[in-house]
Structure formats: structure tokens, C-alpha cells
Amino acid sequence: MTPAARVQTSIELLDAIIEAARSKGAPADRILAEWFRNNRFAGSKDRRAIRELVYSAIRACGPVPDSGRAAMLRFAESDASLAPLFDGSNYGPAPIGAGEAAAEGGVAPAWLAQRLSQSDIEGAEAEALLGRAPLDLRVNTLKADRATLALPVETANTDAPHGLRLEPGTQVEQWAEWREGAFEVQDTGSQLACLAVDAKPGETVIDLCAGGGGKTLALAAAMDNLGRLIASDTDRGRLSRLAPRAERAGATIIETRLLDPKREFEALADLEGQADAVMIDAPCSGTGTWRRNPEARWRLDEAELARLTALQSELLDLATRLVKPGGRIIYVTCSLLDEEGAGQFEAFLERVNTFSPQGISLPAGRPRGNGIRLTPYHDGTDGFFIARADRSC
Numbered sequence: 449m450t451p452a453a454r455v456q457t458s459i460e461l462l463d464a465i466i467e468a469a470r471s472k473g474a475p476a477d478r479i480l481a482e483w484f485r486n487n488r489f490a491g492s493k494d495r496r497a498i499r500e501l502v503y504s505a506i507r508a509c510g511p512v513p514d515s516g517r518a519a520m521l522r523f524a525e526s527d528a529s530l531a532p533l534f535d536g537s538n539y540g541p542a543p544i545g546a547g548e549a550a551a552e553g554g555v556a557p558a559w560l561a562q563r564l565s566q567s568d569i570e571g572a573e574a575e576a577l578l579g580r581a582p583l584d585l586r587v588n589t590l591k592a593d594r595a596t597l598a599l600p601v602e603t604a605n606t607d608a609p610h611g612l613r614l615e616p617g618t619q620v621e622q623w624a625e626w627r628e629g630a631f632e633v634q635d636t637g638s639q640l641a642c643l644a645v646d647a648k649p650g651e652t653v654i655d656l657c658a659g660g661g662g663k664t665l666a667l668a669a670a671m672d673n674l675g676r677l678i679a680s681d682t683d684r685g686r687l688s689r690l691a692p693r694a695e696r697a698g699a700t701i702i703e704t705r706l707l708d709p710k711r712e713f714e715a716l717a718d719l720e721g722q723a724d725a726v727m728i729d730a731p732c733s734g735t736g737t738w739r740r741n742p743e744a745r746w747r748l749d750e751a752e753l754a755r756l757t758a759l760q761s762e763l764l765d766l767a768t769r770l771v772k773p774g775g776r777i778i779y780v781t782c783s784l785l786d787e788e789g790a791g792q793f794e795a796f797l798e799r800v801n802t803f804s805p806q807g808i809s810l811p812a813g814r815p816r817g818n819g820i821r822l823t824p825y826h827d828g829t830d831g832f833f834i835a836r837a838d839r840s841c
């Protein structure tokens with residue numbers, strides 16, 4: 449493909465991504481993957497260039513742009529090599545019209561940028577939300593050891609005790625070590641959230657919102673495959689991805705429970721008052737993961753945020769029924785909005801008098817309310833709020 453054709457293709461893909469964001473359709477990654485699958489003439493260099501153009505244009509626009517072309521024009525304002533490619537050539541974009549408007553820039557739609565700012569995420573902290581994420585691995589201590597694991601490329605240790613950092617885009621899933629389960633791909637922030645659970649061999653631990661089990665696997669390793677580890681979620685598709693991952697990782701203590709939304713307790717009733725620890729990796733707006741999903745900024749609205757905060761509050765209340773006296777709740781959200789993090793946790797502590805906040809000691813992060821906040825700018829991780837409360841009686 450010519451460079452101009454790549455730009456035009458990216459514009460068309462951006463149109464599809466914008467439409468999907470408006471209608472809560474497929475995420476950008478899936479739209480790109482499908483296009484690449486159906487257009488085999490695009491070689492690996494084309495694919496890489498198109499991906500780069502699309503994501504750069506998404507990052508360049510704060511609010512949802514009117515069109516893919518307007519988004520690309522916004523990106524062109526910061527990359528001088530782009531404007532000459534609007535040359536009207538075959539398969540290329542039409543020339544830029546006099547006074548043609550580019551989309552609006554910024555970190556997020558105005559209402560959301562304001563909420564972030566109220567949570568002290570502004571300036572460099574806000575801009576770093578749209579940076580490029582590194583590729584972090586967690587060495588699986590059920591099968592390997594960070595000090596001795598030899599990988600095909602250079603790695604650096606991260607703040608997490610079993611963490612390694614690689615160049616983004618490294619194709620780790622082609623390595624024998626990955627197939628053998630010696631490591632998992634996992635952001636350092638996620639690894640530190642699991643560390644905060646302090647899961648020990650022999651305990652009963654519930655990973656209430658386990659999804660595909662990224663954190664469950666880390667908990668199984670921390671427990672050295674001893675004890676009970678219950679992974680629950682309302683999403684059958686996500687939860688079903690856990691079994692093959694557990695098999696590869698050699699994690700043998702995981703039981704999965706599919707929950708019914710609004711009737712979550714029913715599938716967990718036998719665990720009432722039994723758990724040493726309940727981790728709530730809560731469904732959230734994901735403002736801390738925009739480095740990976742920058743178009744998520746365009747999908748969120750105030751109604752969805754209100755739905756999420758209500759659900760987080762219900763999940764915290766559900767967890768209180770599962771924890772035994774002396775046990776603990778670890779509340780985790782990959783959002784940096786206080787209403788989902790420090791504020792949500794404070795409201796919980798106010799309405800539940802049998803739990804009290806406990807300090808968490810982590811090798812990164814800063815205190816925020818009754819918990820710890822990790823940010824891309826300060827910690828080089830995805831953004832997280834992590835807090836712990838222990839049941840007194």
C-alpha cells in the first residue's frame with residue numbers, strides 16, 4: 449500500500465471505530481483485527497503502519513470526533529509528515545480543504561476531563577494516561593523463578609516482585625516459555641493489586657470479579673496451589689477463558705462460579721462468612737487503562753459511570769457477607785476517578801461498621817484516601833486504586 453492509501457484506510461477504520469464507540473459496538477482492536485483478516489493484501493508493514501496511525505489519531509482527540517478524517521487531521525497537526533499525504537491520489541485521502549476543521553484535542557471529553565481533574569489527575573498526570581504502555585510479564589512462581597528464568601530477549605525487573613518489563617510489541621506468545629506457563633503477560637499495576645491481597649497457602653480466597661482470571665492466576669501462585677481459590681464473574685465468556693490458562697500455568701486450586709447479575713450471592717451462598725480474603729477487581733470506567741484502550745474515553749457517559757459506581761457499591765456489600773471475622777476485602781479499580789476509588793471506598797467504610805481500613809505496603813504508588821493510587825505518570829503502571837478493609841467481628 450502507498451503511504452497515502454494507508455492514511456485513507458486508517459480514516460475509514462476510524463469512522464468504524466467512532467460509530468462503534470457511539471453505538472457501544474465492537475472495540476477498536478477487534479475492528480482492526482477483522483479488517484486485517486479480510487484484507488490480506490495488507491502486509492505486515494502496512495498493518496503496523498495502519499495500527500499506529502489509527503491509535504495515534506484516537507489519542508490525539510479528546511471528545512468523540514465527528515469523523516475519521518477530522519480525527520486524522522487533528523493528528524496531522526502534530527505530525528508534519530501527514531498533511532502532504534492528503535494528495536487526492538488513487539486510494540489516498542482528498543486534499544485538505546481551505547479552513548477544513550480538525551477534531552478537538554484534549555485528554556478526554558470535557559465532562560470526563562473535569563472529573564479527572566477533581567480527582568487530581570491533570571496536567572502531566574492526565575497526559576500520561578494516553579502514553580504507550582510497556583509490556584510487563586509476571587513470572588509464574590509455580591513453574592519458574594525471576595532470578596533464573598532465561599528469556600530470548602533482554603528484560604528489566606519491575607517494582608513487582610515477579611515482574612519483568614520488555615519492549616512493547618514483543619511477540620512473547622511465540623516463545624516456548626510462554627507455552628510452558630513460565631510467565632503471564634500482566635501489567636505491573638495488576639501484579640501489585642494481587643500483592644495487596646497477601647494471599648497465603650491454605651487460605652480461602654475469592655476473586656469476585658475474576659474475568660479471564662489474570663489476577664486469579666497470580667493469587668494461585670501466591671498461595672502455592674494450596675487452599676481454596678474461587679473465581680467468580682457474571683460473564684460466562686470471560687470466565688470460560690480461565691480453565692485453559694490455569695492449565696498452562698499449572699494452577700490447580702481454582703474453582704469457577706458463574707454468577708447471575710443481581711443474584712450474585714446465590715452461587716456463593718456456601719461461602720458465607722468463610723473467606724480469608726475477597727478481592728473485588730471491580731467493573732469500572734477503566735480510566736487507568738487508556739494507554740491500552742484510548743477509545744474507551746469515547747464510550748463512557750455519565751449514565752454508564754453512575755451504573756458502574758452503583759455496581760461497585762453492591763459488590764463491596766456482597767463481599768462483606770463472604771468474609772469471615774478477621775478476614776479482609778481488597779478493593780481494586782483500574783480507574784483514577786475518586787468516585788470509583790477513594791470516594792467509593794470511603795462511602796463503604798461509612799456504611800459498614802464491621803470493617804476498618806488497613807494500610808497496604810506496596811513497592812510503588814502513593815496514598816489516596818484509605819488506599820493507594822498507582823498512576824502511569826508516577827509509577828509507570830496502569831492507573832489503579834487499591835484498598836483493604838478487615839472485618840473486626
Ligand SMILES: C[S@@+](CC[C@H](N)C(=O)[O-])C[C@H]1O[C@@H](n2cnc3c(N)ncnc32)[C@H](O)[C@@H]1O
Nearest residue numbers: 657658659660661662663681682683729730731
Ligand atoms: C476489571 S474486570 C476484571 C478483570 C480480571 N480480574 C482480570 O484480572 O483479568 C471486571 C469484571 O467484573 C465482571 N463483573 C461485572 N459485573 C459483575 C457482577 N455483578 N458480579 C461479578 N463480576 C462482575 C466483569 O464481567 C469483568 O470481568
